Amino acid sequence: MTYCLGIVLKAGLVMASDSRSNAGVDQVANVRKQTLIATPGERVISILTAGNLATSQAVVTRLTQAVGSGQPGEDIALASNLFDVARMVGERLREVMDKDGKFVKPYGDATSSFLVGGQIRGEPPRLFQVYPAGNVIEATDRSCFLQIGETKYGKPILDRTLTPDSPLDEAAKVALLSFDATLRSNLSVGPPIDLFIYATESFTAAGLQTLEEANPYWRALRTAYGEGLMALVESLPRPPPNP
């Protein structure tokens, strides 16, 4: 399994991915599920992947290899908007599925899904999800985050706290709390977390950090949240006595 989360705000983007890859519980590895493709000063694109690892790596490799090729429809560095980039991811996915899908099927699910977030000069930051069918949806101001993989455990905290006006570092905090909820309940989601915090109009990939489980900030955040939540629940009104 996997957990990837994208958040799009007026202030920027938060893109986060876990690192666990597994084929059964007895075959576990750490992989990077976030790829940044950037032209400093002009465009920054983060691609997060879930699903079949061979498929998602093949898609990302085709995309990164085509950067600088000058081929329209293949070279992300030429795309004038992020919608076109998301569609390119979908196209590469369809190509890989055409080539590998029928061979992989006897062994399991060959499909992958993707989150594509970023900013291309001239546009605000945008965020898309690419489905296994290769079609795409975009996050809107009524649903400013998208998730792929194990999405449910980490969703309530996002629903309760995020709006498109949330400050960037607040959203990054909430993203880590969402990952913590998921990590506690699903063994097939695991650290480290690749966390990319992107400020609108900065056009730089510098905001990517990798948080190990023992990261002092993440530990302090987890502890303070756990204790704060216990105190909050205790402070809430008690149910009325039985009728």
Add this chain to the structure above:
Amino acid sequence: MTYCLGIVLKAGLVMASDSRSNAGVDQVANVRKQTLIATPGERVISILTAGNLATSQAVVTRLTQAVGSGQPGEDIALASNLFDVARMVGERLREVMDKDGKFVKPYGDATSSFLVGGQIRGEPPRLFQVYPAGNVIEATDRSCFLQIGETKYGKPILDRTLTPDSPLDEAAKVALLSFDATLRSNLSVGPPIDLFIYATESFTAAGLQTLEEANPYWRALRTAYGEGLMALVESLPRPPPNP
């Protein structure tokens, strides 16, 4: 879908169920998914149901009709312990599946699952889950709650706050917060909530209440929790600046 939750504590039990039944999004009804079978002063048993409604109603009807029949293995009022009650639920489920399963299969999933919580004099409160196969597991002091139906959205708050030593009204509060998280994210889980709060050694079914969405206590709880969580997240340490 459905969400049912059982919590077993030293102080007693909390058993809670939603009310939505649906066959697709265009055919929705309210049903009661909690049944209490009690002999005041001696035993109180709550049965929560998820899955195929015809199957779960058939199982519960067989169980309630057999109360007072004096038939060992069928009359819950004769069972000397809650394990035997949970096994009886499993037996009735197997009988119903034997009878109806093959007819229902062309239309969808015929199976159901159950939570069985309660206390029989001479035992502490106990809580069991009955699987679609009719076999059962018991909650322990390392996992003092069990869930059936749409379990994921409402699990993190339970993981973070419940222990076997939690006071009964704290656990009831947390149960309602867990339902709130689930209701927000899954349209096929809906109010009212049937909430049974049982104090150890009370041997009474009086603690059953039905909370409509507009229930003043539940509304106040939701609001206070939402506001408190926003304030908590804001108070947490911010991420360090990018490396």
